[in-house]
Amino acid sequence: MSASNVPLLEVFGIVKRYGGLVAIDHVDLQLQPGTITGVIGPNGAGKSTLIGLIGGAVVASEGSIRLDGRDISRLPASERARAGIGRTYQIPRPFLDMTVEENLEVAQYSIQPFIRAAIARDERAALLKRTGLVDAASLPARALPLLRRKRLEVARALALKPRIVLLDEVGAGLVDSEITELIALIHSIADPRTAIVIVEHVLRVVRECCARSMVLNFGKKLVEGPTMEIFANDEVAAVYLGTGGSREPSVSPARVIDPEAQDAVHFVGPEAERRVMTSLIALPPVIEAKVPLLDLQGICSGYGQARVLRGIDLTIREGQAVAILGANGAGKTTLARTISGAITPTSGVLRIAGDDVLGRPPHRIAELGIAHCMEGRRIFSTLTVQENLLIAARHADASAARERLGAVYDLFPVLAERKDQGGTSMSGGQQQMLAIGRALMARPRLIIFDEISLGLAPVVMDKLYDALAVLKQAGMTLIIIEQDVDRALALADHAYVLEHGVFGLSGAPSQIAADPRLRHIYIGTAD
Amino acid sequence: MKILSGFAEAGVLLGAFILLWFASDFVDDYGLQIAFRVLIYLTLAESWNLLAGSVGLVSLGTSCFVGLGAYVAFGLLNHIDAPLPLVLLGCALAGGALAALVSPALFRLRGLYFTVGTLALAELLRLTMVNVSAFGGAMGIFMKKDPPPLPELYHYALAVALIASLAITACARTRVSVILRAVRDDEDAAAQMGVRPYRVKLGAFVLASALVAIAGGVQATKLGAIEPYGMFGLQWSIDVLSMVIIGGVGLRLGPLVGALFVVALGEALADYPEAHVAIAGVILIVLIRFAPRGVVGFAENLSSLTKKRATA
Numbered sequence: 001m002s003a004s005n006v007p008l009l010e011v012f013g014i015v016k017r018y019g020g021l022v023a024i025d026h027v028d029l030q031l032q033p034g035t036i037t038g039v040i041g042p043n044g045a046g047k048s049t050l051i052g053l054i055g056g057a058v059v060a061s062e063g064s065i066r067l068d069g070r071d072i073s074r075l076p077a078s079e080r081a082r083a084g085i086g087r088t089y090q091i092p093r094p095f096l097d098m099t100v101e102e103n104l105e106v107a108q109y110s111i112q113p114f115i116r117a118a119i120a121r122d123e124r125a126a127l128l129k130r131t132g133l134v135d136a137a138s139l140p141a142r143a144l145p146l147l148r149r150k151r152l153e154v155a156r157a158l159a160l161k162p163r164i165v166l167l168d169e170v171g172a173g174l175v176d177s178e179i180t181e182l183i184a185l186i187h188s189i190a191d192p193r194t195a196i197v198i199v200e201h202v203l204r205v206v207r208e209c210c211a212r213s214m215v216l217n218f219g220k221k222l223v224e225g226p227t228m229e230i231f232a233n234d235e236v237a238a239v240y241l242g243t244g245g246s247r248e249p250s251v252s253p254a255r256v257i258d259p260e261a262q263d264a265v266h267f268v269g270p271e272a273e274r275r276v277m278t279s280l281i282a283l284p285p286v287i288e289a290k291v292p293l294l295d296l297q298g299i300c301s302g303y304g305q306a307r308v309l310r311g312i313d314l315t316i317r318e319g320q321a322v323a324i325l326g327a328n329g330a331g332k333t334t335l336a337r338t339i340s341g342a343i344t345p346t347s348g349v350l351r352i353a354g355d356d357v358l359g360r361p362p363h364r365i366a367e368l369g370i371a372h373c374m375e376g377r378r379i380f381s382t383l384t385v386q387e388n389l390l391i392a393a394r395h396a397d398a399s400a401a402r403e404r405l406g407a408v409y410d411l412f413p414v415l416a417e418r419k420d421q422g423g424t425s426m427s428g429g430q431q432q433m434l435a436i437g438r439a440l441m442a443r444p445r446l447i448i449f450d451e452i453s454l455g456l457a458p459v460v461m462d463k464l465y466d467a468l469a470v471l472k473q474a475g476m477t478l479i480i481i482e483q484d485v486d487r488a489l490a491l492a493d494h495a496y497v498l499e500h501g502v503f504g505l506s507g508a509p510s511q512i513a514a515d516p517r518l519r520h521i522y523i524g525t526a527d
Numbered sequence: 528m529k530i531l532s533g534f535a536e537a538g539v540l541l542g543a544f545i546l547l548w549f550a551s552d553f554v555d556d557y558g559l560q561i562a563f564r565v566l567i568y569l570t571l572a573e574s575w576n577l578l579a580g581s582v583g584l585v586s587l588g589t590s591c592f593v594g595l596g597a598y599v600a601f602g603l604l605n606h607i608d609a610p611l612p613l614v615l616l617g618c619a620l621a622g623g624a625l626a627a628l629v630s631p632a633l634f635r636l637r638g639l640y641f642t643v644g645t646l647a648l649a650e651l652l653r654l655t656m657v658n659v660s661a662f663g664g665a666m667g668i669f670m671k672k673d674p675p676p677l678p679e680l681y682h683y684a685l686a687v688a689l690i691a692s693l694a695i696t697a698c699a700r701t702r703v704s705v706i707l708r709a710v711r712d713d714e715d716a717a718a719q720m721g722v723r724p725y726r727v728k729l730g731a732f733v734l735a736s737a738l739v740a741i742a743g744g745v746q747a748t749k750l751g752a753i754e755p756y757g758m759f760g761l762q763w764s765i766d767v768l769s770m771v772i773i774g775g776v777g778l779r780l781g782p783l784v785g786a787l788f789v790v791a792l793g794e795a796l797a798d799y800p801e802a803h804v805a806i807a808g809v810i811l812i813v814l815i816r817f818a819p820r821g822v823v824g825f826a827e828n829l830s831s832l833t834k835k836r837a838t839a
Contacts, residue, residue: 057718057719093715096712098708098712
């Protein structure tokens, strides 16, 4: 890559802010024709936002994007597509009621309305052949399984005859053999005039396709360079595994002195702890002490065609704290949703305190004392903080609800100060506290915490985990689903590591932390 | 249901047009009245179906453009005594122009909000007409000339319905069709494919509004007198909506079947106006519950089911 080469695409100092949150913070990127570049980083690092910024779906707050020297940063998505930028969506968005071929026609006829029908047909045939969709040409896109929908996403992007191809997590949710096919496809679309960007959590795709890679963390470029060097970089491993201190330098100073860090959790004394225990935690029924609180056997689950969990056995006793770890797309959130009843498993046994609850709707399972603190917080934006809390205690009488409210406010004093504010008007960390408080208001026997530290500064994460420690001491049963390995392992009694929908590793936290396979599962460098 | 190619469909439409053109010599006044109403409704329903079925813009503003067409037609007839074809061209231009004028505001609204926006627009225009005495105020306007004879009006309505049907064929049977449906199904994904959603929606909205305004002009010419409550009445928008829902949203034959159905029902229950409204309501509810794709969609499902049985 000589310096005299004019880059095909030049991203300079791009910034995207959502209110106070900086999703992408002064990122630079240069793409030469004929190259494949990987973009990796943990959840919430801003990877998809970067794709959106280049593709035009997201409007930049600052910075410029030049395609062939022409500034395209103010153009809408449609004009950028016409200028030669093709992108795929992380979750495929084909036009479901159109056939596969019609999906390609949209791109063809929008850029060349008067292309001769025979030429267009030949081009479509070639595209379908390249992406392995020939036999599906006249099927409605709705009939395609996930992998083929992802292929259709790629085919549609290619129908634009793009010079830049942006592939957003085309490998997520695919099994190994499918990933091998995907890698072959990506190699087949690389040509000397095109530049490809791959955003991927499946690091095998990045390793086998990309000569160069960039690591994003908290919206900033952490490192950029040859892919092999990136994968050997300890700092990169730290970003993925969340190894405490090494993350600190990458955090902007503004975040470290975040005011919410101070008022998050005040010291929780034994008095408050006792109140939390008595009013928020259901006492375990004495008779059922020998029956595990939660018992999963051979659970298989997924979304339509995409099978995510492939046989999960999990037993949790009253008072245990269990950590579920694993890379993105391993099935952690699906497991949480399966336990709370949001997804019905396709097979297996699901027992709560001895009751077979397979197929029961989520509100019935919640009645049994299972609370789910969902990924992404899910705060009701039209309700105030206090209303958000009270809605989870609908079944309790007024005095019990008031008592629990007091206990939640003891645990998170900042929520008491903000109780009349809109639920989503608070900062990310405070919203996460609200989500945890809301889960507690139902007086559950077991809480599933799904990625509560996602997108939060380390100091705020510490405060949240302090609160979880209080709950654990008070005898609450916890399932902690985390990407941040160190924090979860420090709290848990037992840990499981999910890999491709099965538990690849399980044991005591100290044992798991020391196991070299953990690093392998997250980064996949060992093979 | 691609039984016919675009050219074949246009041929069928032209053939039907020629046959129906001469039918006026053999049908009595009652028949012509009914046929006139079906044709006006067909024009409105075709335009509405283009917006809602193909581009996903559910409008409650049909009455706005019917009324606009009526007032423009009377203005041109009364003040400059223009010939009727020119008058109708004027209606089309006015309808298209108003659509283009309001779309920067309306297209900021998506989904249900767009629907409410069109409703507000229709009310705005109606209240303007009621309150501005230059437009006749609440009393309305009389046509200075006598209305043309019924067979002539029928021919105008037939021609307008043909134009509307051909326009919709052009949109539904060519490569324009995939572009329209792409915008309907996922505007953002369509933009990422290079489609310019704003222009596509604008084009469809202008075309549909122009057609509705022509239909309004023809209707007004037949009435001989117009007033704001009738011409800008919500009833137009509701009728059109129910016709297309009964016939089948987004289906090529939906508007025709729906228009025939609604007019036939109205005639059958003409002596029981209260029962008419109630029964039409019940039919709508039953259809939405059991045949969400309307009569045409239901028939399609039945035929494909019997075909499957036959092959099994």
